[in-house]
Amino acid sequence: MNRPPRDDTIGIILKGYPRLSETFITNEIMLLEQLGLRLHIFALRNPGESKIHENVKKVRAKVTYIPDYFWRSFFAIIGSNLRLWLRQPGTYWTAFRFALLRSLRQKSSSTIKRFSQAAYLVERCLDSTPVAHFHAHFSHGPTTVAFFASWLTGIRYSFSAHAKDIYLQEPVFFRQKIHGAEFVVTCTEFNRAHIEKISSATTPIYRAYHGVDIRYFKPSFAHGFKNELPVILSVGRFVPKKGFPVLIKALKILRQKGFSYQAYFIGGGPEKEKLEALIARLDLNDNIQLLSKMCQKEVLEYYRQADLFALACEVQEDGDRDGIPNVLVEAMAMGLPVVSTNISGIPELIAHEENGLLVPEKDPEAMAGALIRLLTDAELANRLARAGRAWVERDFDNHKNIAKIGELLSRVLARKPLAQELSAGPRSAVAPENHAKAEQRTFTFSTEPVE
Known part of the structure; x- marks a missing residue:
């Protein structure tokens, strides 16, 4: 069903909306709208979170929820798939066969489930909400839906890849999704290089840092610590990585060496009980407090009261890892000296000894040593904090970075060739050659998964 686009609306496909842990996506949607782009959100799940980011209220885009739990919406999903099959049996069958064979070979229902959601989106939603382009966030489920929706309609798609979705994904299908896309955006140069190694296509792959609103995150530099008892802050979901x-x-180790402090961990998540047990076993209940996840306005107050920020990111055995955690950017924007690990894209944000300190992953002694340096050297802490703020202002201003994504989407809508690279600071990445292909791109899909 190669239906011509009847609108300039971009369909944003998300795994869930709104999500407190994906504030950067809400901010991106809000800023893209401010640039004049018309958006409609297709969410594969309603998270139903009790707290939402304040910028959600500023988003004008309507939200359509695609059924995620088949047992709740079985007849609606099956009905949409049957009607679409009757309307375009050939296209539907080849796409369905691809999804079915892939699910059988992977011994997982994921692909056929995403295909069914894509068919529901196409049959149930696009007549009332026509779109000219799909853009998905996260390269696994949401991009799989975009991939099949494009197959079923001829509407082009692009996607943003972030972290876990890149490194835990089976590379063959990932490569096919890259090949079908108009362009790919990812949030670190480390990710971009990794995706280029996977891809055999000439699809342009761009790096655009998430960034933060530097007008919202305002530092209040102080010489020395703000608190008589130094406050160490860490923010992130309570998950292994x-x-x-x-x-x-x-x-x-800090306490064994005689240092007094108060630490706050803000997050919540499946590892909370294990962390509580470890804190109790190490007799640190008076020093470390675990706090549930908060909206950004609440976290901002903790940034203001903190003296140091630490995040001990690590790569898991299955490859799961962060890209550049947004909380590190936020902490640096707030003028906090930061300590983190030298994995993934983090060294693109933190230059060791220049604007923060980096230590090896999974090394408590090294992390303790870096924290002690900041606790005992006010000049160092102040210098790194000021340099960190300047670094964020230069390379991680989300207004500037999201404008680059807006430019890509606008050019795709206008059928204009894409630039070879996004304008950026000195760390800009050169995107692949042969990008001026938007006008010539046609979508062809093999009916069988590639082995």
Whole structure:
């Protein structure tokens, strides 16, 4: 069903909306709208979170929820798929066969589930909400839906790849999704290089840092600590890749060496009970407080009261890792001296000894040593904090960085060739050659998964 686009609306496909842990996506949508782009959100799930970011209220885009739990919406999903099959049996069958074979070979229902959601989106939603282009966030489920929606309609798509979705994804299908896309955006140069190694296509792959609103995150530099008892802050979901056990062990070393402090970990997540048990076992209940996830306005107050920020990110055995954690950018924007690990894209944000300190992953002694340096050297802490703020202003202003994504989307809508690279600071990445192909791109899909 190669239906011509009847609108200039971009369909944004998300795994869930709104999500407190994906504030950067809300900010991107809001800023793209401010640039004049018309958006409609297709969310694969309603997270139903009790707290939402204040910028959600500023987003004008309507939200359509695509059924995620088949047992709740079985007849609606099956009905949409049957009607679409009757309307375009050939296209539907080849796409369905691809999804079915892939699910059978992977021994997982994920691909056929995403295909069914794409068919529902196409049959149920696009007549009332026509779109000219799809853009998905995260290269696994949401991009799979965009991939099949494009197959079923001929509407082009692009996607943003972030972290876990890149490194835990089976590379063959990932390569096919890259090949079908108009362009790919990712949030670190480390990710961009990794995706280029996977891809055999000439699809342009760009790096655009998420960034933060530097007008919202305003520092209040102080010489020395703000608190009589130094406050160490860490923010992130309580999941293994954030490395909270390492940070807890580092804080135990600090206390053994006679340092007094108060630490706050803001996050919440599946590892909370394990972290509480470790804190109790190390007799740190008086020093470390675990706090539930908060909206950005609430976290901002903790940034203002903190003296240091630490995040002990690590790479998991299955490859899961962060890109550049947004909380590190926020902390640096707030003028906090930061300590983190030298993995993934973090060294693109933190230049060791220039605007922060980096230590090896999974090394409590090294993390403790870096924290002690900042606790005992006010000149160093102040210098790194000021340099960190300047670094964020230069390369991580989200208004500037999202404008680059807006330019890409605008050019795709206008069928104009894409630039070879996004204008950026000195760390800009050169995108692949042969990008001026938007007008010539046609979508062809093999009916069988590639082995």
